Amino acid sequence: MKKAWILALAGSLVACGQPAESPDGGNATAPATAEHETLQADVPESEPITSPYELAESAPNDRDFAALAGYPDTWHVSYGWPGEYPAGFVVLEQGVTVNGRARPNPDAPANVPCTLPQYANYQIWNRQRVERDNLEFIVASKIEPVTMLVDARIETPGDEGMQVLNLKAGDVLSYLRYLGEGFAIFDVDGQEYTINEAELRDISSMTGMALEEDQWVEVACIGGTRAWLLYDDAIAQDDIVPSPIVGFGEASDIYPDEVDKVRAEGLELEAFQNQPFDDGSVD
Template identity: 50%
Template sequence: MKYGWILTAAILLAACGQPKDVPQESDIVAVEDHEMAQPGSLSETPQASDYVAPDFAKLSGYGEGWYISPGWPGEYPAGFVVLDESISVMGRAKPNPASPQDKACTLPQLANYQLWNNPRVSSDELEFFVATKTFPVTLNQDAQIEYISDAGSMQTLDLKQGEQLNYLRYLGEGFAILSYAGTEYDINEAELMDITDIQSTKGQEDEWLRVTCSDGSKVWLLYDEVVTVPGIVPSPITGYGDASDITLDQVEGIRAEAEQNAALAESLGEAPIE
């Protein structure tokens, strides 16, 4: 779950005020009166209509206890930009932390590896998926929990004290996928805070991206590793659903902002803002 960066972002907004170019919640998704926006609907890799996603679970070999799904989580999914020339990173042939990180890959300067950057996703045949360590969520009282049905309407799940849900992955806008009795449900985490032990467990997410290197080879990169490489920083947020490669005149401004965010996050004891 993205508790760390959400908390840091909230503190930033409270201290500095909300930037003018950040859309208000009512501007994020246009929803007709008769339908409900699906949480995380812009968190999956945009592809052509005939695109078939790889079997990421089989490809990665994470095994039991992990939920593997396409796209990256979050209202504003993470990404990274390459600020400098001749940046080389070490990737993997197999997207699993246990696999050797022995594939050198040079990335093009100014590239923005973010799943909303459609031209880059298409030209480099990028693949995004997230591996989430699952964990049980136990009810501390009888409760009716609302969830979004496949048709987009709100339904309720009647549970008793002591029963368990299984946390599978975060989506966005506060919603996550949890399962009960083998069925998956999109549930707002806020509903679970006071009636379960969800706050006592911090989930683990591995965000993977397959990139095309400058020599045409393809490697898998783990987000938490690649953003520590000098000359690479988290993607700037320009708007909901909006991302593109950056320009040379943006480089130093993005670098300065990333350094400021990293320093603030360190002072707060949180993960860097994504």
């Protein structure tokens, strides 16, 4: 279970995963295909996701992920992984198997062995992998109450431009999920709004609040089965590391000659993510 600290977003990004040049200055070999992985025709390049809001709004219309996941009512389930640079993970070696689940719920048995293709990068911006394997990304976030401490007028984007919420001291909002770039989705009186967290800084109870969330991806396993993998379970594997950060909206499977570099930088990023958060408060 990931724990994201609200109003204290990490600004440190690790830049890696750039395709290396060959010794003669030409292009590097294209990402290799794992043995036994079934390849389809090349997928044409598609426009990368350019806004964190699209992550939450691009869910297929024919799947009820909340019902499928079966989390309690105190959790919010929605499509897309959060963050202006969403997380992901890379498979570094051949034959890596993760125990997945038939549905995206931590209480479901992890009894679906899923062997993943070497060099695959499971990141929502890796459109070729997403489309080839029909990947689905969802996040389950524990709903947190946020109480207004003072009266305030809060701006929020709507279908017809910006609108203003007139909130009163004592009003309770429900924090549903983080989007990116400081924006999150809140429930106010049964209606969902996108609000910049900075608007609530120092005027509500949310400063320093910790958000519990589970990030799930449904993957295609070698051999034809499908499984739901929890991000934390995936990166706990020795030969799986967090995805390299190349650029905004940019991601792809890695190249064979990048394995050592991606492993080192991925382990560094994982160690950074696991550091305890210090908000500077004094006990």
